[in-house]
Amino acid sequence: MKKRKLRGFVLPSIYIITIVVLAIGITLLSRNVMSSDAKVDNYDYSVNVFNEEDDDVYVNDVVSVNKPSKPFIGSDVVVAKDFYDSLSSAEVQEKSLIFYENTYMPNTGILYASDNVFDVIASLSGVVKEIKQDEILGTVLTILSDNVTCVYYTLGEVLVKQGDSVNQNDIIAKSGQGKIDTTRQTLLFEVYMDGVLVNPNTFYEQIMNELD
Numbered sequence: 275m276k277k278r279k280l281r282g283f284v285l286p287s288i289y290i291i292t293i294v295v296l297a298i299g300i301t302l303l304s305r306n307v308m309s310s311d312a313k314v315d316n317y318d319y320s321v322n323v324f325n326e327e328d329d330d331v332y333v334n335d336v337v338s339v340n341k342p343s344k345p346f347i348g349s350d351v352v353v354a355k356d357f358y359d360s361l362s363s364a365e366v367q368e369k370s371l372i373f374y375e376n377t378y379m380p381n382t383g384i385l386y387a388s389d390n391v392f393d394v395i396a397s398l399s400g401v402v403k404e405i406k407q408d409e410i411l412g413t414v415l416t417i418l419s420d421n422v423t424c425v426y427y428t429l430g431e432v433l434v435k436q437g438d439s440v441n442q443n444d445i446i447a448k449s450g451q452g453k454i455d456t457t458r459q460t461l462l463f464e465v466y467m468d469g470v471l472v473n474p475n476t477f478y479e480q481i482m483n484e485l486d
Contacts, residue, residue, distance in 0.1 A: 340482040343443050345426060345463045348392030354455060355385035357473045372454055374410070383425070383464035384474045386449075391459050394447040396440045397424050397477075398485075405436050411462060412452040422477075422485055423469075427462035428452035 358370040358380035371378045372385070400419030408414050413429040417440060430450030440446055449459040465477045467485070 341480065342397045342478055342482075342485075343395060344478060345397045345424070346386055346392055346394055346449070346461055347445070348388055348390070350390060351386050351388045351392050351461075353384060354387035354458070354460065355381045357381060357384050357475060359473060374454055382471055383427070383462050385455070386461045386463065387455060387458040388449065388460075389458055391430065392449045392461075393445045394426055394429060394449060394461055396442055396444045396446050397463075397465075398422060399442045400424070400440060402434050402436050402438045402440060402446075405432060405434075408452075410453045412450055413447075415447060417446070420485070421468050423466040425464040425466070427464070428454070428460045430459075 355372055356366075356370050358367060360367075362370075367380075370381045372381050373379075396417060398417070398419040400417040400422075402415065403418040403423070404414075404416040406414050408427070411427040413427075413432060415426045415429055415432060415434070417424045417426075426447065428450050430448040432447045434440060434444075434446045449461050451458075451460060452462070454460075454462070463474055465472050465474050467477070
């Protein structure tokens with residue numbers, strides 16, 4: 275039987291075809307790997323990885339600082355007479371004196387005033403301890419909040435009654451007039467802590483749990 279020889283171009287063609295097949299295989303494999311990586315890189319990292327319990331813990335860790343409220347609502351309310359502080363300068367003390375019937379008296383609270391009637395609100399939550407009339411200071415309302423007593427003088431219309439429980443920022447009355455200032459609507463506000471008179475300006479800055 276006569277032997278046949280492969281032609282000279284057959285072997286190089288086989289090599290070339292093999293190389294091409296291998297190259298195509300490697301290319302397809304690389305594309306699959308890159309596609310897999312792309313899926314990982316396209317992950318939506320905006321998804322919250324914390325569960326609801328974690329969110330609750332975070333929210334509960336946020337401390338809300340609660341402070342007493344100033345006892346009025348009104349953008350045109352001003353301080354007519356500030357609290358008389360024995361440690362302040364003579365000039366400041368002079369501005370904190372109330373003049374009545376030819377007599378100068380230290381202001382034991384803060385006297386607020388406005389040309390218009392304004393709302394008076396509860397500085398703290400508490401119970402209405404007393405409502406009474408004073409010859410000089412008009413209607414007087416006292417609210418007891420644990421060891422803190424807030425006294426509101428020179429009121430007009432009163433919207434609560436003795437024994438009522440009130441929440442902080444509830445409207446309890448309207449401004450009125452007493453004899454210490456008969457030209458404007460006023461509110462004289464006093465604060466006592468454990469029975470001791472304190473400066474309302476200092477009181478406003480205290481955190482609630484410091485008042486217990």
